[in-house]
Amino acid sequence: MRKATLTACALMASLLSVSANAEQYRFNYSKLYTQMKNNLEEGHPDVKVAFFFQENQSSNICHIEKAWMEKEEHYEEFSIPSSQELIVPIDSNLRKAAPLVYVDTEKGKLCDFSMVVMTKEPLQGKVSYDQIEALIPQMSKMLNDLGGMFSSWFAPDVIGLTLEFNDIQHGSISVSDGSIINIENGKAVVKLADLKKGNTLTLPQATFRVLPLLEK
Structure with a gap:
């Protein structure tokens, strides 16, 4: 057994076995x-x-070979999108039934379970200051909801966004005031305080993920 890590709060995943094709993890649906x-x-x-x-x-996203849930004679396989996000149905009846969720990841890679707060849709093209500003309190609220009643007392503030790109390791994002934001190792750090009201960012491609940037 080994403990998996996640971004927003503590959750356990068990490495069950190394099969011929994959590493297998098991979760309780609840x-x-x-x-x-x-x-x-x-x-x-x-x-x-x-x-x-x-x-x-490396923190690179692992490929999910197969994911499903089962309990006794009931079985349902999940569809895995190209992003490799593990999408599980949200159903209170399933919580009562308490099936087990299994995930097979690619063979030979030790993968950690990661829970993140991110935008529902990618950012692309021109992104305004107002768009970025509107996302920050939403991310703060989600992190507080995940952390529980007193999390806002201790959690670091969300001060901007981390933009992740799939096909760009190093590059730049143009800002309408003439400045640039560097893309390093596929990520760009966008601090709201570094932008001016009315600024617009021009992205070189659609983001893979948009995550909160936390104050250190």
Whole structure:
């Protein structure tokens, strides 16, 4: 057994076995539901909780070979999008039934379970200051909802966004005031305080993920 890590709060995943084709992980659906139900709450219409698997050493996204849930004679396989997000149905009846969720990731890679807060839709083309500003309180609320009643007392503030790109390791984002934001290792850090009201960012491609940038 080994403990999996996640971005927003503590959750356990068990490495069951190394098969001929994949590494296999097992979860209790009710544990996942506890986090997923926050996607149904109000206050963050553009933001969601999402599940991924990331390589232990590099943090690259792991490929999901297969994912499904089962209990006794009941079985349902999940559809995995190209983003490799683990999308699990949110259903209170399933929580009562308490099936087990299984995930097979690619063979030979040790992957950690990762729960992130991210935008529901990618950012692309021209992105305004107002768009960025509107996302920050939504991400803060989602993180607070995940953390529980007193999390806002201790959680770091969300001060901007981290933009992740699939096909760009190094490059830049143009800002309408003539400045640039560097893309390093596929990520760009966008601090709201570094922008001026009315600024517009021109992205070189659609984002893979947009995550909160937390104050250190």
